[in-house]
Amino acid sequence: MDAERTEIGTIGEFGLIAELTKDIKLQNPRTVLGVGDDAAIVAPPPAGKQTVVSTDLLCEGIHFDLMYAPLKHLGYKAIVVNLSDLCAMNALPTHVVVGLALSNRFSVEAAKELYAGMKLACERYKVDLIGGDTTSSKSGLMISVTAFGEVDSDKATLRNGAKAGDLVLVSGELGGAFMGLQVLEREKHVFQEAPGAQPDLTGFDGLLERQLKPEARVDVVEELSKLEVVPTSMIDISDGLASEALHIASASGCGVRLHEDKIPMGEKMYETARAFNLDPTLCTLSGGEDYELLFTVPQDHFEHFKNHPMFSIVGYLTEDPNERTLITRNGMETELKAQGWDGFNEEH
Amino acid sequence: MDAERTEIGTIGEFGLIAELTKDIKLQNPRTVLGVGDDAAIVAPPPAGKQTVVSTDLLCEGIHFDLMYAPLKHLGYKAIVVNLSDLCAMNALPTHVVVGLALSNRFSVEAAKELYAGMKLACERYKVDLIGGDTTSSKSGLMISVTAFGEVDSDKATLRNGAKAGDLVLVSGELGGAFMGLQVLEREKHVFQEAPGAQPDLTGFDGLLERQLKPEARVDVVEELSKLEVVPTSMIDISDGLASEALHIASASGCGVRLHEDKIPMGEKMYETARAFNLDPTLCTLSGGEDYELLFTVPQDHFEHFKNHPMFSIVGYLTEDPNERTLITRNGMETELKAQGWDGFNEEH
Numbered sequence: 001m002d003a004e005r006t007e008i009g010t011i012g013e014f015g016l017i018a019e020l021t022k023d024i025k026l027q028n029p030r031t032v033l034g035v036g037d038d039a040a041i042v043a044p045p046p047a048g049k050q051t052v053v054s055t056d057l058l059c060e061g062i063h064f065d066l067m068y069a070p071l072k073h074l075g076y077k078a079i080v081v082n083l084s085d086l087c088a089m090n091a092l093p094t095h096v097v098v099g100l101a102l103s104n105r106f107s108v109e110a111a112k113e114l115y116a117g118m119k120l121a122c123e124r125y126k127v128d129l130i131g132g133d134t135t136s137s138k139s140g141l142m143i144s145v146t147a148f149g150e151v152d153s154d155k156a157t158l159r160n161g162a163k164a165g166d167l168v169l170v171s172g173e174l175g176g177a178f179m180g181l182q183v184l185e186r187e188k189h190v191f192q193e194a195p196g197a198q199p200d201l202t203g204f205d206g207l208l209e210r211q212l213k214p215e216a217r218v219d220v221v222e223e224l225s226k227l228e229v230v231p232t233s234m235i236d237i238s239d240g241l242a243s244e245a246l247h248i249a250s251a252s253g254c255g256v257r258l259h260e261d262k263i264p265m266g267e268k269m270y271e272t273a274r275a276f277n278l279d280p281t282l283c284t285l286s287g288g289e290d291y292e293l294l295f296t297v298p299q300d301h302f303e304h305f306k307n308h309p310m311f312s313i314v315g316y317l318t319e320d321p322n323e324r325t326l327i328t329r330n331g332m333e334t335e336l337k338a339q340g341w342d343g344f345n346e347e348h
Numbered sequence: 349m350d351a352e353r354t355e356i357g358t359i360g361e362f363g364l365i366a367e368l369t370k371d372i373k374l375q376n377p378r379t380v381l382g383v384g385d386d387a388a389i390v391a392p393p394p395a396g397k398q399t400v401v402s403t404d405l406l407c408e409g410i411h412f413d414l415m416y417a418p419l420k421h422l423g424y425k426a427i428v429v430n431l432s433d434l435c436a437m438n439a440l441p442t443h444v445v446v447g448l449a450l451s452n453r454f455s456v457e458a459a460k461e462l463y464a465g466m467k468l469a470c471e472r473y474k475v476d477l478i479g480g481d482t483t484s485s486k487s488g489l490m491i492s493v494t495a496f497g498e499v500d501s502d503k504a505t506l507r508n509g510a511k512a513g514d515l516v517l518v519s520g521e522l523g524g525a526f527m528g529l530q531v532l533e534r535e536k537h538v539f540q541e542a543p544g545a546q547p548d549l550t551g552f553d554g555l556l557e558r559q560l561k562p563e564a565r566v567d568v569v570e571e572l573s574k575l576e577v578v579p580t581s582m583i584d585i586s587d588g589l590a591s592e593a594l595h596i597a598s599a600s601g602c603g604v605r606l607h608e609d610k611i612p613m614g615e616k617m618y619e620t621a622r623a624f625n626l627d628p629t630l631c632t633l634s635g636g637e638d639y640e641l642l643f644t645v646p647q648d649h650f651e652h653f654k655n656h657p658m659f660s661i662v663g664y665l666t667e668d669p670n671e672r673t674l675i676t677r678n679g680m681e682t683e684l685k686a687q688g689w690d691g692f693n694e695e696h
Contacts, residue, residue, distance in 0.1 A: 054387035057447035099405035138409035144492035
């Protein structure tokens with residue numbers, strides 16, 4: 001993987017940390033002290049704001065496969081999935097701290113690649129990387145990220161504030177990340193059966209990027225603020241549209257009705273799903289990892305969103321908390337089921 | 349290990365999280381929203397205070413050995429080592445978020461034991477557990493903890509503020525955690541050679557507790573505040589007295605002289621080291637994991653500390669940044685060397 005390979009043992013834990021953190025750029029005026037001491041120091045948020053905190057652990061073999069996830073992309077994604085959780089609270093990200101556990105299979109250069117991706121995400125999202133822990137592991141790579149953000153005290157958006165009648169909206173297009181994963185898995189199998197084979201990923205760039213280098217919808221949070229809309233509930237789509245819509249309905253004590261023909265799908269996702277003999281709708285409902293935002297707003301906001309290029313109105317909430325309906329393209333009603341990814345059940 | 353064993357797969361990731369977090373008690377008035385949504389929400393600290401953040405990753409086989417670390421103790425320790433980092437900034441802990449990766453070797457009951465220890469530490473230290481991520485791992489157990497605290501803006505204590513002439517102090521006694529580990533390792537080897545043998549841990553309770561269930565010196569931070577002393581530098585002793593004293597000296601651009609006869613050692617630690625044919629002084633200098641606080645104060649604070657039961661004055665800082673001296677009991681000068689634990693070098 002590396003042209004050069006320096007064993008981590010030759011520079012030690014402190015040497016590695018120094019190497020990884022030496023060129024970190026801090027840009028948030030609230031950062032008082034970044035990496036290098038026992039802890040980082042952050043000044044309080046501006047008046048009227050609260051701090052929002054989210055944490056995630058990513059494990060090799062469970063959340064990523066290094067056979068096709070380049071380390072730099074992986075570092076980028078590790079940061080982004082946490083920022084996405086903050087966006088789902090209607091908050092804007094400000095800081096992250098990062099933990100890294102590496103087995104001796106990883107070189108200094110590999111750790112630097114991973115950090116390069118994390119730093120890139122931090123620059124892109126104007127987030128300060130203020131703390132870290134780097135250690136060895138007995139096997140494999142683990143990344144833990146804790147992200148902080150700020151939100152106006154009266155605009156923090158939970159999952160449980162939706163009301164019957166509220167419109168259900170999603171940002172962007174769904175299913176792309178899942179189809180990107182299918183393409184990568186196919187090429188991995190081809191490669192495993194014929195190790196000389198070159199992977200054929202031509203034309204799938206968009207889908208691969210959705211899977212390997214997703215983005216957090218900070219722009220959606222900013223757009224909602226511009227529209228002066230505070231959603232009644234919000235969640236990010238990590239496990240598929242069905243699972244997340246049911247989370248919101250259940251937390252808010254409502255039922256939900258989604259319209260299949262309103263679910264936003266990209267042309268390439270649709271075509272590729274067909275070519276793989278997969279139902280494109282199922283890819284959006286159960287695929288996950290799109291990191292789009294799913295939110296609800298009262299019906300009287302309809303005018304704001306009906307032709308907005310960033311959003312699709314995919315359904316609405318109902319009174320009956322037991323209702324979970326998908327209205328198909330041909331007008332049939334079927335049960336909306338959460339079949340999202342659950343690592344413990346190996347149901348992927 | 350468990351009388352009962354429920355596979356995590358039978359209740360799934362969401363079921364496990366619900367089970368682990370159902371009885372979390374929140375006691376900090378700044379906690380606006382705890383676990384259960386995309387992120388937690390925390391109100392700003394009181395006026396004049398800053399937020400302090402620290403993160404740690406603990407990996408099975410590197411930082412702990414489940415052959416002798418009971419899961420409940422391990423959970424407790426995982427929280428405490430992070431709170432200790434906050435104390436080292438002269439801050440008081442307020443919140444934690446926790447990430448847990450478990451292989452299918454672990455049952456629901458095992459995860460609950462681990463969480464019971466974490467919750468116990470949170471109650472003991474009046475810290476709110478406000479967020480978590482629980483996931484599966486391909487092998488072993490990993491725990492990531494990120495801890496938050498608050499400190500008066502003018503009292504945050506870094507490593508780099510010490511001056512030549514400053515006194516070097518430590519809280520409590522050193523070497524106990526390291527000797528506790530030696531006792532556990534000895535019994536592990538006995539057990540591995542004769543699996544029927546019962547471990548002989550009688551009389552080592554104090555040392556074992558230092559290793560398995562350390563405490564964070566929040567009381568030291570409170571005492572310093574009572575004494576109206578702000579240390580010029582501070583660090584917690586995770587890697588041994590020598591390594592930490594050199595960190596402070598080097599960050600502050602000073603040299604350091606420590607007196608062997610001033611290093612605080614417990615009687616049991618001393619005797620046990622002798623019985624194990626180990627140099628007790630070396631155990632304190634290089635042993636680590638005591639989580640006591642090492643700090644510096646100007647000499648004019650001498651009166652505050654000279655007979656204080658909580659502290660020992662172990663040396664002082666000097667002008668020459670190359671000086672790193674240990675004055676032995678018999679008045680000889682030897683080089684103070686950092687031989688603390690470094691996972692990547694397997695030097696333990």
